[in-house]
Amino acid sequence: MREIYLDYNATTPIDPRVTEAMAPFLSDRFHNPSSLYQKSKITKKAIEDSREKLATLIGAAPKEIIFTGGGSESDNHAIKGIAFSLMKKGKHLITSSIEHHAVLHTCKFLEKIGFDVTYLPVDRYGIVNPDSVRKTIRDDTILVSIMYANNEIGTMEPIKEISEITREKGVIFHTDAVQAVGKIPINVNDLGVDLLSLSAHKFYGPKGVGALYIRKMLRIESLLHGGMQERGKRAGTENIAGIVGAGKAAEIAMEEMGEEKDKIKPLRDKLENELIKRIPEIIINGHPSNRLYNTLNIAIKYIEGEGMLTFLDFEGISVSSGSACASGSLDPSHVLLAVGVPIEHAHGSLRFSLGKYNNYKDIDKVIEVLPPIVEKLRSISPLWGKR
Numbered sequence: 001m002r003e004i005y006l007d008y009n010a011t012t013p014i015d016p017r018v019t020e021a022m023a024p025f026l027s028d029r030f031h032n033p034s035s036l037y038q039k040s041k042i043t044k045k046a047i048e049d050s051r052e053k054l055a056t057l058i059g060a061a062p063k064e065i066i067f068t069g070g071g072s073e074s075d076n077h078a079i080k081g082i083a084f085s086l087m088k089k090g091k092h093l094i095t096s097s098i099e100h101h102a103v104l105h106t107c108k109f110l111e112k113i114g115f116d117v118t119y120l121p122v123d124r125y126g127i128v129n130p131d132s133v134r135k136t137i138r139d140d141t142i143l144v145s146i147m148y149a150n151n152e153i154g155t156m157e158p159i160k161e162i163s164e165i166t167r168e169k170g171v172i173f174h175t176d177a178v179q180a181v182g183k184i185p186i187n188v189n190d191l192g193v194d195l196l197s198l199s200a201h202k203f204y205g206p207k208g209v210g211a212l213y214i215r216k217m218l219r220i221e222s223l224l225h226g227g228m229q230e231r232g233k234r235a236g237t238e239n240i241a242g243i244v245g246a247g248k249a250a251e252i253a254m255e256e257m258g259e260e261k262d263k264i265k266p267l268r269d270k271l272e273n274e275l276i277k278r279i280p281e282i283i284i285n286g287h288p289s290n291r292l293y294n295t296l297n298i299a300i301k302y303i304e305g306e307g308m309l310t311f312l313d314f315e316g317i318s319v320s321s322g323s324a325c326a327s328g329s330l331d332p333s334h335v336l337l338a339v340g341v342p343i344e345h346a347h348g349s350l351r352f353s354l355g356k357y358n359n360y361k362d363i364d365k366v367i368e369v370l371p372p373i374v375e376k377l378r379s380i381s382p383l384w385g386k387r
């Protein structure tokens with residue numbers, strides 16, 4: 001059975017052109033880029049070429065990019081790095097209640113060691129009100145961290161409006177743009193952010209490699225101390241193959257993201273419209289229009305997401321219930337609760353996230369098999385009978 005993969009927000013398959021670009025660096029081109037012989041110049045140059053490609057993708061200068069071990073590390077570095085470098089100035093941070101755990105759990109850690117964090121609420125579509133950012137900034141606020149696009153519901157935040165406020169107030173602004181980079185055009189200067197996290201495996205690159213954009217002149221503490229790699233900001237011999245893969249993925253995204261959107265959005269829209277037509281009592285989570293074009297999160301009332309996920313899996317369809325990070329535990333998603341989805345409906349949510357290898361056949365299959373699965377599960381659900 002062919003797998004129908006609809007979980008691109010969890011991770012994407014590697015584009016074969018990326019694998020091909022990486023291959024030499026997993027065999028002959030193994031030399032340490034910090035060494036001084038000729039062969040090392042090849043690996044050193046490969047890293048700098050990649051840095052340039054990632055910089056181009058987000059409108060930054062190459063010097064403003066440091067490579068990391070992925071989105072989680074970039075988020076940790078941005079938040080702890082600013083907290084540690086500015087703790088003498090202040091200890092207050094502002095974030096939102098719908099951030100990825102890489103941001104939320106980092107903030108929780110900082111609270112444990114004496115920082116003070118405000119978690120801003122969101123409206124029912126998942127949007128942070130820029131005015132509430134303005135009102136929450138204090139004299140001792142050192143960082144605002146608001147994600148660009150939410151991984152579970154796809155809602156996109158008013159980053160530019162928020163950056164106008166942080167600039168006016170002189171507070172540093174970080175955005176976790178892991179779900180946006182490679183999907184939509186991004187320019188850090190237009191956005192006005194000081195720090196931005198991205199991750200290669202969310203746009204057809206390899207896992208375990210990402211980058212942090214650090215605006216020129218911004219002082220930020222290192223997370224990993226040791227050698228002088230990445231201009232002293234991230235010690236350790238570089239993951240050259242991963243970095244080359246990230247660069248190639250960035251280059252492809254730069255060229256092809258327009259056509260990808262034109263292909264993927266109609267597929268997502270068809271899936272959304274047909275499921276609304278065919279399944280009674282469902283709720284679309286996230287913003288109706290201001291949402292990533294590949295993401296559809298629905299709450300199907302009176303049944304459990306896990307049950308649906310299992311039956312879809314039998315049909316070869318891979319999707320996510322709530323958040324990929326939350327699966328395994330039965331806790332409802334913090335994002336769905338924050339947008340006001342009642343706990344019992346949050347349990348019945350499914351996230352479909354599409355990508356460039358999907359086609360109409362994939363979508364038609366879901367439209368065909370999901371309604372009977374829902375009907376079957378509802379027929380044995382005590383909640384459906386009592387509604």
Ligand SMILES: *Cc1c(COP(=O)(O)O)cnc(C)c1O
Nearest residue numbers: 070071072100102151178179199
């Ligand atoms: C996937 C994801 C991350 C974590 O990135 P990794 O590379 O898996 O560590 C962080 N934030 C968001 C919004 C994500 O979707």
